[in-house]
Amino acid sequence: MATITAALIKELRDQTGAGMMDVKKALTEADGDIERAKEIIRTTGIQAAGAREGRKAQEGLIASTVVEGGAGQIGYAVELNSETDFVAKTPQFVELGEEVVADVAKAGATTAEEAEQAQSKAGTVHETVEEAAALFHEHVKVGQFAKVEGPCVEVYAHRKSVEMPPSIVAVVATDEAGASVAHEAALQISAMGPQWLKREDVPAEVVESERRVATEKSQAEGKPEQIIPKIVEGRMNAFYKENVLLEQQYVKDPSKTVGDLFKQAGGQILAFARLEVGKGEE
Template structure:
Protein backbone atom coordinates (compact mmCIF):
# COMPACT_ATOMS: atom_id res chain seq x y z
CA UNK A 1 0.00 0.00 0.00
CA UNK A 2 1.38 3.45 -0.89
CA UNK A 3 2.23 5.77 2.00
CA UNK A 4 -0.59 8.10 3.05
CA UNK A 5 1.37 11.34 2.75
CA UNK A 6 0.31 14.79 3.87
CA UNK A 7 0.29 15.94 0.23
CA UNK A 8 -2.05 13.10 -0.73
CA UNK A 9 -4.42 13.98 2.11
CA UNK A 10 -4.27 17.64 1.05
CA UNK A 11 -5.10 16.73 -2.56
CA UNK A 12 -8.09 14.66 -1.46
CA UNK A 13 -9.31 17.49 0.76
CA UNK A 14 -9.16 19.87 -2.20
CA UNK A 15 -11.02 17.44 -4.45
CA UNK A 16 -13.70 16.43 -1.96
CA UNK A 17 -13.90 19.28 0.51
CA UNK A 18 -14.05 16.75 3.35
CA UNK A 19 -12.22 17.07 6.67
CA UNK A 20 -8.60 16.05 7.15
CA UNK A 21 -9.28 13.04 9.38
CA UNK A 22 -12.04 11.81 7.06
CA UNK A 23 -9.69 12.12 4.07
CA UNK A 24 -6.96 10.20 5.89
CA UNK A 25 -9.41 7.43 6.77
CA UNK A 26 -10.73 7.30 3.18
CA UNK A 27 -7.21 6.90 1.79
CA UNK A 28 -6.43 4.20 4.32
CA UNK A 29 -9.62 2.32 3.44
CA UNK A 30 -8.88 2.52 -0.30
CA UNK A 31 -5.12 1.75 -0.19
CA UNK A 32 -4.22 5.28 -1.18
CA UNK A 33 -6.30 5.30 -4.41
CA UNK A 34 -7.35 8.95 -4.77
CA UNK A 35 -10.39 8.41 -7.00
CA UNK A 36 -11.57 5.48 -4.91
CA UNK A 37 -11.14 7.63 -1.81
CA UNK A 38 -13.37 10.33 -3.32
CA UNK A 39 -16.03 7.68 -3.98
CA UNK A 40 -15.61 6.31 -0.46
CA UNK A 41 -16.25 9.78 0.97
CA UNK A 42 -19.28 10.20 -1.26
CA UNK A 43 -20.79 6.90 -0.16
CA UNK A 44 -20.38 7.98 3.46
CA UNK A 45 -21.98 11.33 2.69
CA UNK A 46 -18.88 13.16 3.88
CA UNK A 47 -17.98 14.90 0.64
CA UNK A 48 -21.58 15.97 0.15
CA UNK A 49 -21.78 17.31 3.68
CA UNK A 50 -18.61 19.32 3.27
CA UNK A 51 -19.81 20.96 0.05
CA UNK A 52 -22.84 22.22 1.96
CA UNK A 53 -20.64 23.77 4.65
CA UNK A 54 -20.30 27.06 2.80
CA UNK A 55 -24.02 27.72 2.86
CA UNK A 56 -25.38 30.01 5.56
CA UNK A 57 -27.12 28.16 8.39
CA UNK A 58 -29.06 30.72 10.43
CA UNK A 59 -32.19 28.74 11.32
CA UNK A 60 -32.42 25.69 13.57
CA UNK A 61 -33.23 25.03 17.21
CA UNK A 62 -32.07 25.67 20.75
CA UNK A 63 -32.23 22.75 23.20
CA UNK A 64 -31.97 22.71 26.99
CA UNK A 65 -31.28 19.82 29.31
CA UNK A 66 -31.54 20.24 33.10
CA UNK A 67 -31.14 17.88 36.00
CA UNK A 68 -31.57 19.54 39.37
CA UNK A 69 -28.34 21.39 40.01
CA UNK A 70 -26.95 21.13 36.46
CA UNK A 71 -28.10 22.34 33.08
CA UNK A 72 -26.88 22.77 29.52
CA UNK A 73 -28.03 24.64 26.46
CA UNK A 74 -27.00 24.26 22.80
CA UNK A 75 -27.79 25.93 19.50
CA UNK A 76 -27.70 23.84 16.33
CA UNK A 77 -28.25 25.71 13.09
CA UNK A 78 -29.64 24.63 9.73
CA UNK A 79 -30.36 26.49 6.51
CA UNK A 80 -34.16 26.58 6.62
CA UNK A 81 -36.86 26.78 9.23
CA UNK A 82 -38.43 23.61 7.81
CA UNK A 83 -35.61 21.49 9.23
CA UNK A 84 -36.64 22.55 12.72
CA UNK A 85 -39.83 20.53 12.22
CA UNK A 86 -37.90 17.45 11.11
CA UNK A 87 -38.11 14.75 13.78
CA UNK A 88 -34.61 13.45 13.02
CA UNK A 89 -33.16 16.95 13.41
CA UNK A 90 -35.04 17.42 16.68
CA UNK A 91 -33.64 14.14 18.04
CA UNK A 92 -30.16 15.23 16.95
CA UNK A 93 -30.36 18.57 18.79
CA UNK A 94 -31.86 16.97 21.92
CA UNK A 95 -29.11 14.36 21.95
CA UNK A 96 -26.40 17.01 21.68
CA UNK A 97 -27.95 18.87 24.65
CA UNK A 98 -27.82 15.65 26.67
CA UNK A 99 -24.13 15.31 25.86
CA UNK A 100 -23.48 18.94 26.85
CA UNK A 101 -25.19 18.30 30.19
CA UNK A 102 -22.65 15.54 30.80
CA UNK A 103 -19.39 16.98 29.41
CA UNK A 104 -19.98 20.73 29.74
CA UNK A 105 -20.16 23.58 27.26
CA UNK A 106 -16.84 23.12 25.42
CA UNK A 107 -17.66 22.54 21.73
CA UNK A 108 -14.64 20.33 21.03
CA UNK A 109 -15.47 18.11 24.01
CA UNK A 110 -19.09 17.81 22.88
CA UNK A 111 -18.13 16.95 19.30
CA UNK A 112 -15.67 14.30 20.46
CA UNK A 113 -18.15 12.65 22.85
CA UNK A 114 -20.30 9.66 21.89
CA UNK A 115 -23.78 10.51 20.68
CA UNK A 116 -26.46 8.97 22.95
CA UNK A 117 -27.63 5.55 21.80
CA UNK A 118 -25.07 5.24 19.00
CA UNK A 119 -21.49 4.29 18.32
CA UNK A 120 -20.50 7.50 16.48
CA UNK A 121 -19.28 10.75 17.97
CA UNK A 122 -21.47 13.82 18.01
CA UNK A 123 -19.40 15.29 15.15
CA UNK A 124 -19.83 12.18 12.98
CA UNK A 125 -23.55 12.01 13.79
CA UNK A 126 -23.94 15.64 12.76
CA UNK A 127 -22.02 15.01 9.53
CA UNK A 128 -24.24 12.05 8.70
CA UNK A 129 -27.34 14.14 9.39
CA UNK A 130 -26.12 16.78 6.93
CA UNK A 131 -25.88 14.16 4.22
CA UNK A 132 -29.22 12.57 5.11
CA UNK A 133 -31.32 15.70 5.60
CA UNK A 134 -29.59 17.62 2.82
CA UNK A 135 -28.82 20.94 4.51
CA UNK A 136 -25.76 22.48 6.06
CA UNK A 137 -25.89 22.21 9.86
CA UNK A 138 -23.67 23.59 12.55
CA UNK A 139 -23.29 23.12 16.28
CA UNK A 140 -22.80 26.81 16.84
CA UNK A 141 -22.49 27.20 20.59
CA UNK A 142 -23.14 25.56 23.93
CA UNK A 143 -23.04 26.47 27.60
CA UNK A 144 -23.47 24.68 30.89
CA UNK A 145 -24.30 25.97 34.38
CA UNK A 146 -24.18 24.35 37.79
CA UNK A 147 -24.94 25.20 41.40
CA UNK A 148 -23.64 23.48 44.53
CA UNK A 149 -26.95 23.91 46.35
CA UNK A 150 -30.07 25.19 44.65
CA UNK A 151 -31.62 24.73 41.22
CA UNK A 152 -30.95 25.27 37.54
CA UNK A 153 -34.19 26.24 35.80
CA UNK A 154 -35.00 26.66 32.12
CA UNK A 155 -37.53 28.13 29.75
CA UNK A 156 -38.05 27.75 26.01
CA UNK A 157 -39.89 30.32 23.93
CA UNK A 158 -41.60 29.21 20.71
CA UNK A 159 -41.15 25.61 21.81
CA UNK A 160 -41.62 23.05 19.02
CA UNK A 161 -41.51 20.07 21.39
CA UNK A 162 -40.26 19.22 24.87
CA UNK A 163 -36.85 20.77 25.44
CA UNK A 164 -36.60 22.43 22.02
CA UNK A 165 -37.44 25.93 20.84
CA UNK A 166 -36.27 29.14 19.20
CA UNK A 167 -35.15 30.95 22.37
CA UNK A 168 -33.73 29.08 25.35
CA UNK A 169 -32.76 30.31 28.79
CA UNK A 170 -30.95 28.77 31.75
CA UNK A 171 -31.03 30.34 35.21
CA UNK A 172 -28.92 29.20 38.17
CA UNK A 173 -30.15 29.97 41.71
CA UNK A 174 -28.02 29.20 44.78
CA UNK A 175 -30.08 28.67 47.94
CA UNK A 176 -30.74 26.21 50.75
CA UNK A 177 -34.46 26.93 50.52
CA UNK A 178 -37.33 24.85 49.12
CA UNK A 179 -36.26 23.56 45.70
CA UNK A 180 -39.78 23.49 44.20
CA UNK A 181 -40.35 27.15 45.09
CA UNK A 182 -36.90 28.00 43.78
CA UNK A 183 -37.68 26.29 40.47
CA UNK A 184 -40.91 28.29 40.10
CA UNK A 185 -38.93 31.49 40.62
CA UNK A 186 -36.22 30.27 38.26
CA UNK A 187 -38.72 29.62 35.47
CA UNK A 188 -40.30 33.05 36.00
CA UNK A 189 -36.87 34.69 35.82
CA UNK A 190 -36.07 32.69 32.68
CA UNK A 191 -39.30 33.92 31.06
CA UNK A 192 -38.37 37.47 32.03
CA UNK A 193 -34.92 37.06 30.48
CA UNK A 194 -36.48 35.69 27.29
CA UNK A 195 -38.60 38.85 27.03
CA UNK A 196 -36.05 41.51 28.00
CA UNK A 197 -32.69 40.05 26.93
CA UNK A 198 -30.59 41.76 29.64
CA UNK A 199 -26.91 42.42 29.07
CA UNK A 200 -25.82 41.31 32.55
CA UNK A 201 -27.08 40.10 35.90
CA UNK A 202 -25.75 43.04 37.93
CA UNK A 203 -24.21 46.45 37.32
CA UNK A 204 -20.80 45.04 38.29
CA UNK A 205 -21.11 42.40 35.54
CA UNK A 206 -21.89 44.93 32.82
CA UNK A 207 -19.27 45.38 30.11
CA UNK A 208 -17.29 48.57 31.03
CA UNK A 209 -16.89 49.47 27.34
CA UNK A 210 -20.66 49.40 26.89
CA UNK A 211 -21.08 51.73 29.87
CA UNK A 212 -18.41 54.14 28.62
CA UNK A 213 -19.98 54.30 25.17
CA UNK A 214 -23.34 55.05 26.70
CA UNK A 215 -21.85 57.76 28.93
CA UNK A 216 -20.14 59.36 25.92
CA UNK A 217 -23.39 59.51 23.98
CA UNK A 218 -25.36 60.82 26.95
CA UNK A 219 -22.69 63.45 27.70
CA UNK A 220 -22.82 64.80 24.14
CA UNK A 221 -26.60 64.93 24.28
CA UNK A 222 -26.52 66.75 27.62
CA UNK A 223 -23.94 69.30 26.43
CA UNK A 224 -26.26 70.32 23.61
CA UNK A 225 -28.54 71.75 26.30
CA UNK A 226 -25.88 74.37 27.07
CA UNK A 227 -26.01 73.71 30.82
CA UNK A 228 -22.93 73.94 33.08
CA UNK A 229 -20.66 70.88 33.41
CA UNK A 230 -21.71 70.15 37.01
CA UNK A 231 -25.36 70.00 35.90
CA UNK A 232 -24.42 67.90 32.88
CA UNK A 233 -22.65 65.42 35.18
CA UNK A 234 -25.82 64.98 37.26
CA UNK A 235 -27.92 64.63 34.11
CA UNK A 236 -25.63 61.92 32.75
CA UNK A 237 -25.64 60.01 36.05
CA UNK A 238 -29.44 60.09 36.12
CA UNK A 239 -29.63 58.79 32.57
CA UNK A 240 -27.02 56.09 33.27
CA UNK A 241 -29.16 54.87 36.16
CA UNK A 242 -32.08 54.65 33.76
CA UNK A 243 -29.82 52.77 31.32
CA UNK A 244 -29.02 50.26 34.08
CA UNK A 245 -32.75 49.74 34.61
CA UNK A 246 -33.06 48.83 30.94
CA UNK A 247 -30.12 46.44 30.51
CA UNK A 248 -29.22 45.04 33.95
CA UNK A 249 -31.38 42.10 35.00
CA UNK A 250 -31.55 42.85 38.74
CA UNK A 251 -32.49 46.49 38.01
CA UNK A 252 -35.24 45.69 35.51
CA UNK A 253 -38.93 45.74 36.44
CA UNK A 254 -40.02 42.12 36.89
CA UNK A 255 -42.41 41.29 34.04
CA UNK A 256 -44.33 38.82 36.23
CA UNK A 257 -45.68 41.46 38.64
CA UNK A 258 -44.92 44.69 36.75
CA UNK A 259 -44.07 46.49 39.98
CA UNK A 260 -40.96 45.23 41.76
CA UNK A 261 -37.47 45.10 40.38
CA UNK A 262 -36.10 41.62 39.74
CA UNK A 263 -33.77 42.14 42.68
CA UNK A 264 -36.72 42.95 44.98
CA UNK A 265 -38.75 40.00 43.64
CA UNK A 266 -35.90 37.62 44.52
CA UNK A 267 -35.65 39.14 48.01
CA UNK A 268 -39.40 38.60 48.57
CA UNK A 269 -39.14 34.91 47.65
CA UNK A 270 -36.06 34.58 49.87
CA UNK A 271 -38.14 35.87 52.81
CA UNK A 272 -40.94 33.49 51.89
CA UNK A 273 -38.70 30.41 51.98
CA UNK A 274 -36.56 31.63 54.85
CA UNK A 275 -33.26 31.38 53.01
CA UNK A 276 -31.09 33.78 50.95
CA UNK A 277 -31.23 33.36 47.17
CA UNK A 278 -28.39 34.29 44.83
CA UNK A 279 -28.82 34.41 41.06
CA UNK A 280 -25.40 33.22 39.98
CA UNK A 281 -25.72 32.61 36.22
CA UNK A 282 -27.97 33.18 33.27
CA UNK A 283 -27.63 32.07 29.65
CA UNK A 284 -29.88 33.18 26.79
CA UNK A 285 -29.60 31.68 23.29
CA UNK A 286 -31.81 32.82 20.41
CA UNK A 287 -31.57 30.93 17.14
CA UNK A 288 -29.52 32.76 14.54
CA UNK A 289 -28.80 35.89 16.58
CA UNK A 290 -25.71 37.63 15.23
CA UNK A 291 -25.57 35.56 12.04
CA UNK A 292 -25.63 37.62 8.87
CA UNK A 293 -28.29 36.05 6.70
CA UNK A 294 -28.10 36.09 2.94
CA UNK A 295 -30.77 38.22 1.28
CA UNK A 296 -32.35 36.56 -1.70
CA UNK A 297 -34.98 37.41 -4.28
CA UNK A 298 -37.30 34.42 -3.97
CA UNK A 299 -39.35 35.34 -7.05
CA UNK A 300 -36.18 35.58 -9.15
CA UNK A 301 -35.01 32.21 -7.86
CA UNK A 302 -38.29 30.57 -8.85
CA UNK A 303 -38.23 32.21 -12.26
CA UNK A 304 -34.66 30.99 -12.83
CA UNK A 305 -35.63 27.49 -11.78
CA UNK A 306 -38.41 27.27 -14.36
CA UNK A 307 -36.25 28.88 -17.04
CA UNK A 308 -38.00 32.27 -17.33
Protein backbone atom coordinates in the same frame (compact mmCIF):
# COMPACT_ATOMS: atom_id res chain seq x y z
CA MET B 1 -24.10 -8.43 -10.37
CA ALA B 2 -26.57 -8.52 -7.48
CA THR B 3 -30.23 -7.71 -8.10
CA ILE B 4 -31.26 -4.47 -6.40
CA THR B 5 -34.76 -5.27 -5.18
CA ALA B 6 -37.42 -2.87 -3.94
CA ALA B 7 -37.22 -4.54 -0.51
CA LEU B 8 -33.45 -3.92 -0.34
CA ILE B 9 -33.93 -0.28 -1.32
CA LYS B 10 -36.63 0.18 1.33
CA GLU B 11 -34.46 -1.44 4.00
CA LEU B 12 -31.54 0.86 3.28
CA ARG B 13 -33.77 3.94 3.10
CA ASP B 14 -35.28 3.06 6.46
CA GLN B 15 -31.83 2.66 8.01
CA THR B 16 -30.22 5.78 6.55
CA GLY B 17 -33.00 8.20 5.67
CA ALA B 18 -31.27 8.82 2.34
CA GLY B 19 -33.15 9.59 -0.87
CA MET B 20 -34.29 6.95 -3.35
CA MET B 21 -31.71 7.77 -6.01
CA ASP B 22 -28.86 7.95 -3.46
CA VAL B 23 -29.82 4.54 -2.08
CA LYS B 24 -30.07 2.89 -5.50
CA LYS B 25 -26.72 4.36 -6.54
CA ALA B 26 -25.02 3.18 -3.33
CA LEU B 27 -26.47 -0.33 -3.57
CA THR B 28 -25.40 -0.62 -7.20
CA GLU B 29 -21.86 0.52 -6.36
CA ALA B 30 -21.77 -1.92 -3.40
CA ASP B 31 -23.15 -4.77 -5.53
CA GLY B 32 -26.09 -5.22 -3.17
CA ASP B 33 -23.99 -5.31 0.03
CA ILE B 34 -26.14 -3.23 2.39
CA GLU B 35 -23.37 -2.56 4.95
CA ARG B 36 -21.01 -1.36 2.23
CA ALA B 37 -23.81 0.76 0.77
CA LYS B 38 -24.31 2.43 4.17
CA GLU B 39 -20.60 3.30 4.22
CA ILE B 40 -20.87 4.82 0.74
CA ILE B 41 -23.89 6.91 1.75
CA ARG B 42 -22.08 8.11 4.86
CA THR B 43 -18.96 9.07 2.91
CA THR B 44 -20.97 10.81 0.20
CA GLY B 45 -23.01 12.64 2.78
CA ILE B 46 -19.97 13.95 4.64
CA GLN B 47 -18.41 15.15 1.38
CA ALA B 48 -21.65 16.93 0.48
CA ALA B 49 -21.81 18.47 3.94
CA GLY B 50 -18.36 19.94 3.39
CA ALA B 51 -19.55 21.54 0.17
CA ARG B 52 -22.48 23.11 2.04
CA GLU B 53 -20.40 24.63 4.83
CA GLY B 54 -20.23 28.05 3.22
CA ARG B 55 -24.01 28.38 3.15
CA LYS B 56 -25.85 30.32 5.84
CA ALA B 57 -27.42 28.20 8.58
CA GLN B 58 -29.31 30.55 10.91
CA GLU B 59 -32.55 28.66 11.46
CA GLY B 60 -32.79 25.72 13.83
CA LEU B 61 -33.51 25.06 17.48
CA ILE B 62 -32.14 25.29 21.00
CA ALA B 63 -31.93 21.92 22.76
CA SER B 64 -31.61 21.89 26.54
CA THR B 65 -31.35 19.54 29.50
CA VAL B 66 -30.68 19.58 33.25
CA VAL B 67 -28.56 16.88 34.90
CA GLU B 68 -27.47 16.24 38.44
CA GLY B 69 -23.98 17.45 39.31
CA GLY B 70 -21.61 17.07 42.23
CA ALA B 71 -22.80 20.25 43.96
CA GLY B 72 -26.34 20.46 42.67
CA GLN B 73 -27.58 20.67 39.10
CA ILE B 74 -26.11 21.57 35.71
CA GLY B 75 -28.10 23.04 32.85
CA TYR B 76 -26.96 22.74 29.25
CA ALA B 77 -28.28 24.52 26.16
CA VAL B 78 -27.01 23.93 22.62
CA GLU B 79 -28.02 25.66 19.40
CA LEU B 80 -28.35 23.39 16.38
CA ASN B 81 -28.63 25.28 13.12
CA SER B 82 -30.14 24.44 9.75
CA GLU B 83 -30.64 26.54 6.64
CA THR B 84 -34.45 26.49 6.70
CA ASP B 85 -37.20 26.36 9.32
CA PHE B 86 -38.77 23.58 7.22
CA VAL B 87 -35.91 21.27 8.27
CA ALA B 88 -35.76 22.70 11.81
CA LYS B 89 -39.30 21.57 12.63
CA THR B 90 -38.97 17.99 11.36
CA PRO B 91 -39.13 15.25 14.03
CA GLN B 92 -35.73 13.98 12.85
CA PHE B 93 -34.07 17.37 13.45
CA VAL B 94 -35.69 17.73 16.87
CA GLU B 95 -34.50 14.22 17.75
CA LEU B 96 -30.99 15.16 16.58
CA GLY B 97 -31.03 18.17 18.92
CA GLU B 98 -32.02 15.97 21.85
CA GLU B 99 -29.27 13.50 20.99
CA VAL B 100 -26.64 16.24 20.71
CA VAL B 101 -27.46 17.91 24.03
CA ALA B 102 -27.51 14.51 25.77
CA ASP B 103 -24.03 13.70 24.41
CA VAL B 104 -22.77 17.15 25.41
CA ALA B 105 -24.10 16.78 28.95
CA LYS B 106 -22.64 13.29 29.28
CA ALA B 107 -19.23 14.67 28.26
CA GLY B 108 -19.50 17.57 30.72
CA ALA B 109 -18.51 20.04 27.98
CA THR B 110 -17.72 23.60 29.03
CA THR B 111 -17.30 25.28 25.61
CA ALA B 112 -18.83 25.03 22.14
CA GLU B 113 -15.59 23.45 20.91
CA GLU B 114 -15.74 20.78 23.61
CA ALA B 115 -19.41 20.23 22.80
CA GLU B 116 -18.56 19.41 19.17
CA GLN B 117 -15.88 16.95 20.27
CA ALA B 118 -18.14 15.15 22.76
CA GLN B 119 -18.42 11.43 22.10
CA SER B 120 -21.49 10.26 20.19
CA LYS B 121 -22.69 7.13 18.45
CA ALA B 122 -21.10 8.40 15.20
CA GLY B 123 -17.78 9.15 16.91
CA THR B 124 -18.16 12.79 17.94
CA VAL B 125 -21.01 15.30 17.95
CA HIS B 126 -19.31 17.05 15.03
CA GLU B 127 -19.40 13.83 13.01
CA THR B 128 -23.02 13.17 14.01
CA VAL B 129 -24.00 16.60 12.73
CA GLU B 130 -22.02 16.10 9.52
CA GLU B 131 -23.89 12.88 8.85
CA ALA B 132 -27.20 14.60 9.58
CA ALA B 133 -26.44 17.17 6.89
CA ALA B 134 -26.54 14.34 4.34
CA LEU B 135 -30.03 13.39 5.48
CA PHE B 136 -31.40 16.94 5.46
CA HIS B 137 -29.49 18.10 2.37
CA GLU B 138 -28.66 21.36 4.17
CA HIS B 139 -25.74 22.87 6.02
CA VAL B 140 -26.22 21.77 9.65
CA LYS B 141 -23.98 22.96 12.46
CA VAL B 142 -23.62 23.40 16.21
CA GLY B 143 -23.97 27.06 17.15
CA GLN B 144 -24.14 28.69 20.57
CA PHE B 145 -23.51 26.78 23.78
CA ALA B 146 -24.26 27.49 27.44
CA LYS B 147 -23.61 25.70 30.72
CA VAL B 148 -25.03 26.95 34.02
CA GLU B 149 -24.45 25.35 37.42
CA GLY B 150 -25.93 25.79 40.89
CA PRO B 151 -27.87 24.13 43.69
CA CYS B 152 -31.02 24.42 41.56
CA VAL B 153 -31.30 24.93 37.79
CA GLU B 154 -34.44 25.92 35.90
CA VAL B 155 -34.89 25.88 32.11
CA TYR B 156 -37.58 27.66 30.12
CA ALA B 157 -37.83 26.83 26.41
CA HIS B 158 -39.85 29.25 24.30
CA ARG B 159 -41.49 28.29 21.00
CA LYS B 160 -42.50 31.05 18.60
CA SER B 161 -45.28 28.81 17.29
CA VAL B 162 -46.69 25.41 18.21
CA GLU B 163 -45.26 23.64 15.18
CA MET B 164 -41.71 24.92 15.71
CA PRO B 165 -39.10 23.64 18.21
CA PRO B 166 -37.75 25.96 20.94
CA SER B 167 -35.98 29.00 19.48
CA ILE B 168 -35.20 30.77 22.77
CA VAL B 169 -33.98 29.03 25.93
CA ALA B 170 -33.28 30.62 29.30
CA VAL B 171 -31.28 28.68 31.89
CA VAL B 172 -31.24 29.93 35.49
CA ALA B 173 -29.20 28.78 38.49
CA THR B 174 -30.41 29.68 42.00
CA ASP B 175 -29.95 28.70 45.61
CA GLU B 176 -32.61 26.56 47.29
CA ALA B 177 -34.80 29.51 48.34
CA GLY B 178 -34.48 31.19 44.95
CA ALA B 179 -35.80 28.09 43.21
CA SER B 180 -39.35 29.16 44.09
CA VAL B 181 -39.12 32.09 41.65
CA ALA B 182 -36.61 30.62 39.19
CA HIS B 183 -39.30 29.92 36.59
CA GLU B 184 -40.48 33.53 36.74
CA ALA B 185 -36.88 34.68 36.26
CA ALA B 186 -36.47 32.37 33.28
CA LEU B 187 -39.62 33.81 31.68
CA GLN B 188 -38.26 37.32 32.27
CA ILE B 189 -34.91 36.46 30.70
CA SER B 190 -36.57 34.87 27.67
CA ALA B 191 -38.80 37.91 27.08
CA MET B 192 -36.50 40.80 27.98
CA GLY B 193 -33.05 39.52 27.00
CA PRO B 194 -30.85 40.93 29.80
CA GLN B 195 -27.13 40.73 29.13
CA TRP B 196 -25.76 40.71 32.69
CA LEU B 197 -26.91 39.50 36.11
CA LYS B 198 -25.87 42.50 38.20
CA ARG B 199 -24.42 45.94 37.59
CA GLU B 200 -20.93 44.84 38.65
CA ASP B 201 -20.88 42.27 35.84
CA VAL B 202 -21.02 44.89 33.09
CA PRO B 203 -17.50 45.12 31.55
CA ALA B 204 -15.64 48.36 32.30
CA GLU B 205 -15.20 49.12 28.59
CA VAL B 206 -18.97 48.86 28.06
CA VAL B 207 -19.66 51.22 30.96
CA GLU B 208 -17.07 53.67 29.63
CA SER B 209 -18.56 53.58 26.14
CA GLU B 210 -22.14 54.06 27.36
CA ARG B 211 -21.08 56.93 29.61
CA ARG B 212 -19.24 58.63 26.75
CA VAL B 213 -22.24 58.28 24.43
CA ALA B 214 -24.58 59.64 27.12
CA THR B 215 -22.26 62.63 27.68
CA GLU B 216 -21.89 63.43 23.99
CA LYS B 217 -25.63 63.10 23.44
CA SER B 218 -26.35 65.51 26.31
CA GLN B 219 -23.86 68.00 24.92
CA ALA B 220 -25.32 67.71 21.43
CA GLU B 221 -28.76 68.43 22.86
CA GLY B 222 -27.41 71.69 24.29
CA LYS B 223 -27.96 70.78 27.93
CA PRO B 224 -26.41 73.20 30.48
CA GLU B 225 -22.89 72.03 31.34
CA GLN B 226 -23.54 72.02 35.08
CA ILE B 227 -26.40 69.51 34.86
CA ILE B 228 -24.85 67.18 32.29
CA PRO B 229 -23.30 64.85 34.94
CA LYS B 230 -26.73 64.35 36.51
CA ILE B 231 -28.33 63.67 33.13
CA VAL B 232 -25.57 61.18 32.30
CA GLU B 233 -26.16 59.31 35.56
CA GLY B 234 -29.86 59.13 34.76
CA ARG B 235 -29.12 57.70 31.32
CA MET B 236 -26.67 55.20 32.78
CA ASN B 237 -29.30 54.04 35.27
CA ALA B 238 -31.73 53.58 32.37
CA PHE B 239 -29.08 51.51 30.59
CA TYR B 240 -28.66 49.27 33.64
CA LYS B 241 -32.44 48.87 34.05
CA GLU B 242 -32.68 47.67 30.46
CA ASN B 243 -29.68 45.32 30.39
CA VAL B 244 -29.06 44.09 33.97
CA LEU B 245 -31.44 41.33 35.07
CA LEU B 246 -31.71 42.23 38.75
CA GLU B 247 -32.49 45.86 37.86
CA GLN B 248 -35.08 45.13 35.20
CA GLN B 249 -38.72 45.82 35.96
CA TYR B 250 -40.47 42.53 36.59
CA VAL B 251 -42.71 42.04 33.54
CA LYS B 252 -45.65 40.70 35.56
CA ASP B 253 -45.49 43.51 38.12
CA PRO B 254 -43.56 46.62 36.97
CA SER B 255 -43.81 48.10 40.45
CA LYS B 256 -40.91 45.88 41.46
CA THR B 257 -37.65 44.66 39.97
CA VAL B 258 -36.43 41.12 39.43
CA GLY B 259 -34.07 41.78 42.34
CA ASP B 260 -37.10 42.53 44.53
CA LEU B 261 -38.65 39.24 43.40
CA PHE B 262 -35.71 37.28 44.78
CA LYS B 263 -35.53 39.36 47.97
CA GLN B 264 -39.17 38.56 48.70
CA ALA B 265 -38.43 34.86 48.14
CA GLY B 266 -35.43 35.08 50.46
CA GLY B 267 -33.21 33.60 47.79
CA GLN B 268 -30.60 34.40 45.18
CA ILE B 269 -30.06 33.93 41.48
CA LEU B 270 -26.47 32.84 40.87
CA ALA B 271 -26.14 32.76 37.10
CA PHE B 272 -28.15 32.65 33.90
CA ALA B 273 -27.79 32.16 30.17
CA ARG B 274 -30.06 32.99 27.25
CA LEU B 275 -29.69 31.48 23.77
CA GLU B 276 -31.72 32.51 20.75
CA VAL B 277 -31.57 30.87 17.35
CA GLY B 278 -29.59 32.88 14.80
CA LYS B 279 -28.14 35.37 17.28
CA GLY B 280 -24.75 33.78 17.82
CA GLU B 281 -23.03 35.40 14.82
CA GLU B 282 -24.27 38.93 15.41
